[in-house]
Structure formats: structure tokens, C-alpha cells
Amino acid sequence: MSKIKIVTDSTADIPKHLAEELDIEVVPLTVHFGEEAYRDGYDLTPSAFFEKLKNFPDMPTTSQITPAMFEEAFKDALRDNDTIICITLSSKASGTHQSALIAKGMIENGDIEVIDSMAFSYGYGMIVVEAARMVKEGKSKEEIVAQIKDMLQRLDTYFIVDTLAYLKKGGRINLTAAVVGTILNIKPLLSVQDGLVVPVDKIRGNKNIIPKMVKLIKSKGYDLSERTVGLAHGAMPGRLEELEEAIRKDFQPKGVTVSEVGSVIGAHAGPGIIGMFILR
Numbered sequence: 001m002s003k004i005k006i007v008t009d010s011t012a013d014i015p016k017h018l019a020e021e022l023d024i025e026v027v028p029l030t031v032h033f034g035e036e037a038y039r040d041g042y043d044l045t046p047s048a049f050f051e052k053l054k055n056f057p058d059m060p061t062t063s064q065i066t067p068a069m070f071e072e073a074f075k076d077a078l079r080d081n082d083t084i085i086c087i088t089l090s091s092k093a094s095g096t097h098q099s100a101l102i103a104k105g106m107i108e109n110g111d112i113e114v115i116d117s118m119a120f121s122y123g124y125g126m127i128v129v130e131a132a133r134m135v136k137e138g139k140s141k142e143e144i145v146a147q148i149k150d151m152l153q154r155l156d157t158y159f160i161v162d163t164l165a166y167l168k169k170g171g172r173i174n175l176t177a178a179v180v181g182t183i184l185n186i187k188p189l190l191s192v193q194d195g196l197v198v199p200v201d202k203i204r205g206n207k208n209i210i211p212k213m214v215k216l217i218k219s220k221g222y223d224l225s226e227r228t229v230g231l232a233h234g235a236m237p238g239r240l241e242e243l244e245e246a247i248r249k250d251f252q253p254k255g256v257t258v259s260e261v262g263s264v265i266g267a268h269a270g271p272g273i274i275g276m277f278i279l280r
Contacts, residue, residue, distance in 0.1 A: 002082035002111075004141055006132045007073060009065055009096050010040035011089045012125035013232055013259045022132035027073045029096065030063045031263040038263065046260035050235035050271045060267045064096040070103030074112060083111040083141050087128050087148065091116045092195035113145055115152075118195035122259040123157040123277040126230040129257075154280040157192040158200065158216060160209055162236065162272020189216070209239065213276060214246050222278055224253035230277035234261035239274055247276075 008014070010028040019026050028039040031049070033056055038044045040062075044052070053060065070086075077084050086104075091097035097116045104112045117124035127148055134144045187209060189201040203212045217224075229247055233240035244256055261273055 002141065003080065004083045004085060004135045004144065005077040005081040006128060006135060007077060007084055007086040008125070008128045009088050010042075010262055011094075011096075011121060011264050012087070012128050013122045013262050013265065014125045014129060015257070015259050016041075018129055018257075022129060022136065024128060024132050025073055025077055027065050027069060029065055029094075029264045031267050032061045032063065034058070040262050040264045044263055046262055046266065047235065049263040049266055053266065053271060060263075062264045062267050064094050065099050067099045067102035067106065070100045071106050074103055074107055074110060078107070078110055083113070085113045085115070085131060085141065085144060085148070087115045087117050087124060087131065089120055089124065090118045090192075090195035092118070093120065093197075111141075113141065115145070115148055116195075117152055119152065119155055119157060119192055120197075121157075121159075121261060121265050121275055121277075122230045122232045122257070123155055123192065123275070124152065125259060126228070126257060126277055126279075127151045127155065151279055156220070156278045156280060157275065158213065158277075159190050159232075159269075159273055159275035160187050160203065160213070161190070161269050162187065189213075206239075209274070210242050210246050213243060213274075214250055217247070217251065217276075217278070222251070222280070224251040224278070226254050227279055228255040228257055229253045230257050230259065230275075232259040232261050232273075232275040232277070234266045234269065234273040235271040236274055239272075243274060243276070 007025040010026055028042050031038050074084055086100050088097040088100050100114045104114055131144050131148050187203045188199055189203055190197050191200045203209055
């Protein structure tokens with residue numbers, strides 16, 4: 001039986017204990033505060049990142065994983081494994097996926113499968129975790145790849161940002177919309193379609209955030225009794241606990257996994273992001 005290694009990038013926002021327990025190789029992207037560079041998930045904890053973000057006057061920048069970084073990670077993995085399955089964040093948001101493909105081409109005779117998640121954060125992170133569990137169960141490469149692709153087709157992502165300032169700074173929302181949204185205390189409810197972030201609804205006021213997200217789940221007709229729901233937050237543990245409590249109470253899911261949004265996703269969304277990830 002061939003030995004399989006699961007590789008992903010740091011924007012999957014997989015809790016460290018899960019990555020270690022399941023032997024998942026996480027290759028970091030980089031976030032820059034001016035001249036200072038930090039590896040996502042390695043040099044800054046999420047809480048330290050968001051604290052630094054609040055006090056930084058400019059917009060931090062991020063840089064993708066280079067082909068050379070993936071090449072090194074792949075070669076290391078192939079020393080003890082026969083096969084690599086690498087799952088990356090959406091190719092429509094970063095060149096990281098292309099870097100993984102280039103690195104694959106640089107390695108002769110390596111059995112490497114590179115999959116574009118077309119997703120973000122723990123939305124695809126939870127699928128990476130499931131793939132690693134399948135490796136532990138002794139599933140074949142073909143079974144695992146088929147299951148990954150099936151789950152990615154069934155993934156629904158919803159998230160809310162607490163402030164529009166970072167989306168405005170990053171050019172992901174126009175100035176007028178940002179100003180109006182701030183004045184009216186509007187929080188955009190966003191989703192992911194075809195690898196890109198799209199608006200779903202608008203929520204006015206903090207008190208309406210959790211009820212609106214619960215209402216959304218009900219309107220979609222999700223049966224969560226046999227599902228594990230993924231939740232993620234950026235510097236917003238209290239609101240995350242409120243959402244988790246509401247989901248457990250109203251939907252009785254099989255389980256809930258909580259993750260913290262890392263520095264790369266957080267640099268574009270800002271503090272206060274709440275994400276919810278469900279497999280249909």
C-alpha cells in the first residue's frame with residue numbers, strides 16, 4: 001500500500017492540533033507589515049496578528065507561496081511517502097495554486113496530485129482534514145481524490161466582516177459602498193461562488209448577525225444531524241461562541257470544529273470576521 005501525504009497552504013486555517021495529529025504539511029504564505037515579513041501561522045499567532053493589524057496605519061500586503069517553496073515541501077514529503085495530494089486555496093484569488101502546479105512539474109517521477117479548492121479558509125481546510133483522516137483509514141489515492149472533489153462541490157461558505165475598511169483598502173469594495181455601509185452600520189453577508197467572494201445579503205447592526213445567519217441556514221434546508229459544521233473567527237471569540245451555541249441548539253449537528261482565521265485571510269477581511277462552512 002502506498003504512503004500518502006496531504007499538503008496544503010496556510011490559508012486553510014486548520015487548527016494546529018489537527019494538522020499535527022493528522023500529519024498534514026502546511027506550507028505558509030507570507031504577510032508583510034511594511035518591511036517586516038511574517039510566515040502565516042508560524043511567526044504570528046492569529047490573535048497577535050489582529051492586534052498588530054489594529055495598530056498598523058497602512059494595509060498589510062500578502063505574498064503567495066513560490067514554486068521553490070512548494071518544490072522543497074514536495075521533495076521533503078516524498079522522502080517518506082509515495083504520493084502527495086496537495087489542496088490549495090482558490091486559484092482565482094492567489095497564484096499559490098499555480099505555484100504548486102509549477103513545483104509539481106519540477107519534480108521528476110513524483111506522484112503528485114494538485115487540487116484547486118476554489119475556496120477559502122476553513123471551508124476547504126475542513127476538507128483537507130477529512131482527506132487526512134482518509135489517509136489514516138488506509139484509503140487509496142483514487143478514493144481520497146474522488147472524495148475531495150465531491151466535497152468541494154458540496155461546500156457552502158458564508159461569512160461576515162465587522163468592518164468594511166479592510167475590503168475598501170484592498171480594493172474589494174468601492175469607497176462609496178464602504179462609506180455608506182459604515183454610516184448605516186451595515187455588515188455584508190458574503191459567500192463564495194466559482195472561487196470568488198460574492199455578496200449574499202446585508203445585515204444592519206451587530207445584534208442581527210447571529211439571527212440572520214441562523215435564518216439563512218434554515219432557509220437552505222440543511223440537515224446538519226450527520227454533518228460537522230466548520231466555524232472560523234478573526235479576533236471575535238465572543239460572537240463565535242454565540243453562533244456556535246445557536247447552531248448547536250437549533251440544528252443539533254454531528255459536530256462543530258472551530259478555527260481561527262490566519263493572517264493572510266485576516267489581512268484582507270480585517271478583525272471581526274465570522275465564517276461558517278457547511279457540506280451540503
